[in-house]
Amino acid sequence: MTPQRIQSLLNDPSEVCVSLYMPMFRWGREVRQNEIRFKNLLKDVQQLLEKDEASTPETHHGILGQLKDFLHDIDQDVWKHPSAGLALFVTPDSLEVLSMGFAMEEQVHVGERFYLRPLLPALHGDGSFVVLAVSQKHVRLFEGNRDSLEERHPEDLPDNLKDALNIDDYITSIQHFSYATGNHVDTMYHGQGGGDDDHKANILQFFHRIDDPLSDYLEGREDPLIFAGVDYLFPIFKEASSYPQLLVDAIEGNFDEASVDELHQKALKVVEPYFQAETTEAIENYHDAYGRNCATDDLETILQAAQMGAIDTLLIREKTPIWGHLDEEGHVQQDASPGEFSLDLLDEAAVETLEKGGDVYVVRDADFPSEKHSAVAKLRFAIEATTSS
Template sequence: MEPQQIQTLLDETSEVCVSIYMPMFRWGREVQQNEIRFKNLMRDAASLLSIDQVCDSKCREAILKRLERFRDDEKQDAWRHPSAGLALFVTPKSLEVHQMGCTLTEQVHVGDRFYLRPLLPALHGDGRFVLIAVSQNQVRLFEGNADGLAERVPAELPENLKDALNIDEYITSIQHFSYARGGEVDTMYHGQGAGDDDPKQTILQFFHRMDDPLSLFLEGRNDPLVFAGVEYLYPVFKEAIRYRYLLPDSVHGNFDNASMDELHEKAWQVVKPHFQQECDRAISNYHDAYGQNLATNDLETILRASEMGAIEALLIREDTAIWGHVDRDGHVQDDGVPNEISHDLLDDAAVETLKNGGDVFVVREADFPEKDCSAVARLRFDVGAMTS
């Protein structure tokens, strides 16, 4: 999901907003369970909408009808081509569907705005990436994150580079005409121009054939794509593939016999700096701001500052939620679990921060800058001075 799509959801206004998140099966017989899961979540939504004072019967009926039409639409891409996760945002007048490349926790929320917390990692990348490992003997495609890889088998993706003609001649000529200069290897392509006898053009055509099924698999995503293969294939792959988020660095080697753990370890070394740059900078800036009295780890201060537009950058600990409410005196009451008056206070702080032009980062547990709190913020100005 693109950051601007999150901004669109922030701007949605309605008295009642329903947010539905669910993981999905993508292949095999298990795909049939997607409809069962969705029906269960519809029942949960109907139950929440039936609570006194949430909405009137007309509003409830309009929302449930939209969900029913979505469920029964056999042409809907979410059912025909399921992704790893599904996010739905519904009001009496609209239904917005987002297919997510990551698995989502099953949940339903009803309120006066959409619940966006599960989407926040997408603001700066959430560690999800796609890896394509190419060799003479096989082409393998994986979805990955910081924890591991899962192999995917899209239709029409070529199985191996032997499908291309003259690959042995191409590799022999590339190796023969590589030369060392200054400790680096410069590749000189050998061939007879752009005709069928040019090995480089043959491989380029093969990668062009790979582009359509790969583009279909990656459609609507902005996850970084990592190439794994012998070094001299990467420039040709890069020339042929249209996907905007192909990383400039690749994983070098022949991975025909590599395990997923080995592939993941090498791929993550390439991907991690891509994701960590902005987050590391935000953590460093937070520490620097402490000496200027422009940082806080106090939740009440964070909530107040977010409403005032005082937060420049909010950092939230991954996989945490604080369900509570703010009492009449402005103090946070931790409710422990969701109920009729509670909110995810971290979601509230994030939404207000984004509405006021601040930035939000979801930080992995191991990297979070404070040990005993779930959120910290770098401030634009001293909130205490403004309210004292």
């Protein structure tokens, strides 16, 4: 997700724009519930269109027709290979589908533009990552996010060291002994009389044979790659790997018999600091700017600054919409619950900030830099701002 991608959604001209978000089941019998959930959301779309003053019978027909066609299109990849979240953006003349790497709250919005706030967490890492679990007996590749981990089977990725080196009698022609590290045991292989140098050369060749198909599979992606294996393998893998997003920390151990859930939990501990690093820096920069009178936590000031292009960085609290509207004098009036003319004011601030070239971070509740507010902003220049404490 990029600001440019969000901008392209904002540029879709229509008086009626439907935004639909839903989480998805990815495997097992529960996958069937994806279609049921979508049908229920389709009913919500119909009800909202009937209430929308800008909607016409032609509008209803165009939007609902596209959504029904999407539902019954068995060739749609999102039905065959569901991701953690699904986002649809529909006008009478267009439909755009986004598969997201994280679960999304079920919701439908109808308005003059698309409701984009649920996409914002993906601007700075959507939590997607890749795990390569390697021993000399097994090579396993997984794709994961905060919610789940799923095994993948890229073409040409070798299953083990023997397959990678293409030596049929490899196991029987060399001596081997057990190499123990902690409570984990892996097998190290040595050629006749070659010692540790030959062993490392074999492992290095093994990892080069892994790197080529892995690089092809990950081409164009920026997901962090986590290595999982016994500790002596990781330095050799780093020497062979050409993937730029390989994390410096690995998961140590032999995971040939580990469950996916176990590997997932260990991967999250390694990858979460990586995803959090940018946000942590943005929070620190906000605190620094606050001390120089170049920051604000006043919502009305934030909205004004966003329209002026004065926001460098906007931080908004995760899963905390602020529904409201502007009165006749342009002042913010918060609504207790969404009404006919309500807007998510944080969505408005975020969209304006991105349109003017600013940056937006969605911050977890526990890490948010203000206890009393759900939005704070680092400003490009000092303005007459109401900065409450």
